[in-house]
Amino acid sequence: MTTVLKLGGSVVTEKDEPETVDRENLRRAADALAKSDEELVVIHGGGSFGHHHAAEHGVSTTDGTHDTEAVRAIHGAMKDLNEAVVDALAVAGVSAVPVHPFSAASRNSAGDLSLPTDQLATMLDEGFTPVLHGDVVVHETAGATILSGDELVVALADALDADRVGVCSAVPGVYDADENVIDRIDAFGDVADALGGSDATDVTGGMAAKVRELLGLAAPAYVFDIDGLDEFIAGEHPGTRID
């Protein structure tokens, strides 16, 4: 069984404090992941590390830059966060290893992502837990654009033939218009009106975009918060199931 899990930037960082790790949440997440006995691919978002630099340099998933200082600032901040996440996982006993998408991925001029995954499959076979992150990515004709953790989730879930996908974010699931967690979503049209955006600086676009991308996956996906992570790791159904 292969599980792809995203830890949202709002889970592992203090989203409104520049470049600040949420140590308590990170420790809780690491303890939860240490209980997994399945092959696990971890992806984390940018939170107050990536988004703040991306916004400062006017870089988004579609607006690129040729400014190497901007690329290094965004990538450097994400590498710092990745190191903190990998360290916390290692302390909890997870065989975590870092993988930096900027070093390997690219987009063509239509924006389609190309990301090698053979090395990730070998890492899993050999008992490692690769830990990737939202990043900048070179983009044909645009310089470099943002690659969100959600886009990585989608690309990796399909390429690695994942059995389950988890998106651990700041909310306990996808809310309906009355802020009740929707149990299951199988069509975007049913929930389009109820989905709003994210309130803090987020260059990659909130819950609506997440749901849309997760609906396209072969594997079932679950959206939940840190309180649902133990349940997800135990193979249960926290939050909203999207399939």
Ligand code: IPE
């Ligand atoms: C963003 O990744 C990465 C950068 C801004 C460099 P995500 O869009 O997945 O991050 P979160 O989870 O929303 O913070």
